[in-house]
Amino acid sequence: MNQVPLWVEAAVAALLVSSGVFVLVSAVGFLRLPDFFLRMHPPAVAYTFGSWCVALAGVLYFSMIESRAVLHPWLIIIMLSVTVPMTTPLLARVALFRRRAAGAVDIPPPLTPPRGP
Amino acid sequence: MSALLSGGITFALGCYAVASVLVLVRLIRGPRAQDRVFALDLLYFHAMLVMLVLGIRHRSDMYFEAALLIALFSFVSSFAMAKFILRGEVIE
Numbered sequence: 001m002n003q004v005p006l007w008v009e010a011a012v013a014a015l016l017v018s019s020g021v022f023v024l025v026s027a028v029g030f031l032r033l034p035d036f037f038l039r040m041h042p043p044a045v046a047y048t049f050g051s052w053c054v055a056l057a058g059v060l061y062f063s064m065i066e067s068r069a070v071l072h073p074w075l076i077i078i079m080l081s082v083t084v085p086m087t088t089p090l091l092a093r094v095a096l097f098r099r100r101a102a103g104a105v106d107i108p109p110p111l112t113p114p115r116g117p
Numbered sequence: 118m119s120a121l122l123s124g125g126i127t128f129a130l131g132c133y134a135v136a137s138v139l140v141l142v143r144l145i146r147g148p149r150a151q152d153r154v155f156a157l158d159l160l161y162f163h164a165m166l167v168m169l170v171l172g173i174r175h176r177s178d179m180y181f182e183a184a185l186l187i188a189l190f191s192f193v194s195s196f197a198m199a200k201f202i203l204r205g206e207v208i209e
Contacts, residue, residue: 006121013125019132023132030155039143039155054166075185076188079192087196098149
């Protein structure tokens, strides 16, 4: 347990504050935008910048505390960068599928024609 | 821990709390099921960020494993619910 120098604490605090601001802005956008397809975009800011800032703050702070390279917060970034691009397009497909099933007219047609009997 | 870092931690936690309340409003209002699934995914994500920040605050590595578990559960639950809405069953 080392004493952490002040500039490291300032850098960690700046990263945490920017992460909080990014997450707050994305939540406001998620609440206020009128349509689901528009609403899917602001959380991308939180998913990327929010998690990157917090993980980098963790890497910096724990590396300074333990006087060695502590790299395991990168696992969070790697895990999110693998899982988020799977869930969000699936939810977009859910929205598209349900609107098609409801008979909406302002959505693009399917790429492949439906299979007949 | 300096006042700078503890102030930054408190600010970040406050931002996450306010953002979670905003997302919770979207979760309750809907209007469709996919909005609710997405809002739940975001709530999981905010909980994961809170875990990471608490790990920095208490200088502990245990919070990191909790954050990783929350990220895993978030992926599994969102994927399963989206699949259920899309196809009517989770595993065909």
